[in-house]
Amino acid sequence: MASVKTRLIFRAAVDVFSERGFEKATMDEIAAKASVAKGTIYYHFKSKEDLFVFLVEEGTELLREKVLSHLTEEMSSSEKIREIVRAQLAFFTEYRDFCIIILRETWGDEARHREFRRMLVHYVQSIRQVIAQGVDEQIFSVENAEVAAWSLFGSTSITALHHLFADPAVDLLALAPSLQAIALGGLHAKEIT
Amino acid sequence: MASVKTRLIFRAAVDVFSERGFEKATMDEIAAKASVAKGTIYYHFKSKEDLFVFLVEEGTELLREKVLSHLTEEMSSSEKIREIVRAQLAFFTEYRDFCIIILRETWGDEARHREFRRMLVHYVQSIRQVIAQGVDEQIFSVENAEVAAWSLFGSTSITALHHLFADPAVDLLALAPSLQAIALGGLHAKEIT
Amino acid sequence: MASVKTRLIFRAAVDVFSERGFEKATMDEIAAKASVAKGTIYYHFKSKEDLFVFLVEEGTELLREKVLSHLTEEMSSSEKIREIVRAQLAFFTEYRDFCIIILRETWGDEARHREFRRMLVHYVQSIRQVIAQGVDEQIFSVENAEVAAWSLFGSTSITALHHLFADPAVDLLALAPSLQAIALGGLHAKEIT
Amino acid sequence: MASVKTRLIFRAAVDVFSERGFEKATMDEIAAKASVAKGTIYYHFKSKEDLFVFLVEEGTELLREKVLSHLTEEMSSSEKIREIVRAQLAFFTEYRDFCIIILRETWGDEARHREFRRMLVHYVQSIRQVIAQGVDEQIFSVENAEVAAWSLFGSTSITALHHLFADPAVDLLALAPSLQAIALGGLHAKEIT
C-alpha cells in the first residue's frame, strides 16, 4: 500500500464497490476513478476479488482498531459498551462506504464472503470479551455473551445503515444516546443507564 | 402466482437468488432448477429484476403477516416484543433463504434496492407501533421508538444470519430467550424480563 | 381473405410492418392490434414471411390496378403519364403504409425480397408499355423505355416518401403538377407539358 | 478510423449490413468477416447502431463529396446535372453496398433512420442548389426546386438499384445517357439535351 498508484486505486475501489456492490462494480470504472490504466490495477492486485478482499481486510481491521483503541482499563463495562457504540457510529460516519460494503458483502458462500465473515467474527469476538468481562463482574447479566455481541453489532449497524439511506445527511452520532440506552437497558431501560 | 409453472419458477428463484445473490444468479440456473425453458420465465415475468422484486415483495409481506398475526390485544407490550422476536426467528427458520436475500439486497441505489427498503420500512413501522404503545403505557422508556424498532430488527436478523452461516444446522429458536431478554432488558437485563 | 379474422389480421399486419419493418415487427404486436390470439395468425398464415408476402402481393397488385384503371384508350400518351403520376400519389396517400413497405423491403436477397421485386417489375412493366407506345407514336423520344419507367417510378415514390417523413400531414397530391412537369419535360420543361 | 482493426471492422460491416440489412446483420458475422473477436467491435463502437450510423455518415458524406467535387464554375447548369447523374452512378458502381444500404435503411422512425435522413437531406439540398441556380439563369423552368432535386435523386438511385439486383454484372454508367436525357428533357426530351 506504499505506492501512490496503489493508494489511488484503493480509494477509487472503496468508492466504486460501495456504490455498486462487488458484482456490479467494474475494473473500468475503478481505473477511471483512480486515473490509471486498467492494466495498472492488475499490476498491483491479482484480481478483482483480490483487490476487494484487501480492501475489506483493511477496512475491518481499521474498524476494530478504531473501536478498541478507545477502551481503557479504567472504564467500567457499561462505559466500554457506550464507547463501542459511539466509536462504531463514528467509524460509520467517517467511512460510510465501508459500512455499506460490510453489510452487503458478508452473507454468501464464495471465498470472499467467508474471508469477510472471518474478519467480522474477529471484530465481534472483541465485543464479546467486553461483555463477558461485564458478566464476570456481575454488571451484565446476559446468558450468552456471543449472542449479545452479535445483537449489539446488528443493532448498531442496521440502524446506522437505515438512517444513512433514508437521509444521506444524517448525523449518525446523534443516534448514540438512544442506541447506548437500548444496548444497556433494552426497552425497559430508564434509570439504569 | 396461480399457474403451476409460475410457482415452480418462484421457488427456484428464491433458491438461486439466496444462494448466489441477485447479480450472480442466472436465469439459466433458475430455469434449470424450475425445470422450465428459459423463455417460460420471461413469459411470466418481465425481467430478472421483475422476478426478483415480485419475490421480495411476497417475502417481506409474508414476514410482516407471520410476525403480526400472533399479536393479540390481550398481550402486554413486553409479551408482544417477545413474540415479535420469536416469530421473526421462526420465519427465518422456515424461510432462511428470504432472510439471506433481505439482508443482502437491501442496501444500494438501484430501483430494486429502493423498492425493497420501502417494504422493509413498512415492516419496521409495525414494530415501531408496538414499541410506541409500550412507551405510552409507560412500560417502555425509550426516547426514540423508530431507532428502537430498527435496533430490534437489526439485532434479531444479524444474529440469526450469523448463526445460519456459522452453523447451517443451528436451531434459531434456541436463540429466542437470549434475544428476548436483551431486547427488553439490554445487557443489564436480569430479573426484569 | 374471406374470414373476418383474416381481414383483421391483414390490417394489423400492414400497420405493424409499415411502422416497424419486417424484421422488427412481431407477431405479438400484430396479434394484439388485430385483437386475436397469436395462434390464430398461424391458423390463417403459414408463417410471418407468408403473411408478409401475401400482404405485399395484395398491395402491389392493388397499386397496379388503381394506377392502370384510370388509363383509357382516348388519352394521349402524355395524359397517361400525368395520370400515372397522379394515381400513384393518390395511392400513396390512401395507403401510405404500403408506400413505406414497398421501398423498405424490396432490396435484398431473401425469398420475400425477390418475390417482392417480381411484383414491382410487373408494375413497372405496365408503365414501360405506356412509354413505349408514346415512343412509337413519336410523342416521347427516350431511347430506353425501361430505364424511363424505373426513373418515373423512382422519381415519384422517393419524392413522395421523403415528403411523408418530412411532414406527415403533407398533401401528396399537391406534388402532382411539379412531378408531372418534370416527368414529361425534365428540368427544361416549360411550355411543352 | 485510424486503427487497423477499426478499418477491418468498417469494411466487414459495410459488407454485412448491405447484404443482410441492419436488423438481419449480426455482430457475429461482422466479427468473423473482420477476423476480430466480437468484443473488439464493442471496444471501438458503442453498439451495433453506433457502428451502423458511423458507417452511414461516412458513406453519405463520401457520396456528397464525390458528386460535388466534379462540379466546376465553368460548367453550365445542364452540364452540372449531367455530371451529378454520372458521378452518382459512378459512386453506386464503386460502392454498390452503400447504395443498397442507403435506400433500405432510410425510411423509418428509429433514431438511425432519422439520422440517416438528415444526411440524405443534406446531400439532396446540394442538388437543389444546382437546380435553383439553373432556374435563376432561366435555363431550367421547374417550379419547385426541392421536388426536382428529390425526383432526380429518386430517379437515379431506384433505377440503379433495380439494375444492380436484376443483373449484378450491369455497367451502371451505361445508364448515364438515358438518365441524363430524362433528367433534363423528361420523356419529351429529344433535341433539347
Add this chain to the structure above:
DNA sequence: CATGAATGAGACTTCATTCAT
C-alpha cells in the same frame, strides 16, 4: 512500472413457432 487494445466466455432478453386444449 505502466499501458490499453484485444479477447471470448457468458449473461439477459426476444420472438417465431408449436401444440394441447
Add this chain to the structure above:
DNA sequence: AATGAATGAAGTCTCATTCAT
C-alpha cells in the same frame, strides 16, 4: 376455428483478464 402457454435458438452486449509494447 381459435387459443395462449411454452419453447429454445439466436442475438446484443458486458467485462475480467491478458499481453505486447
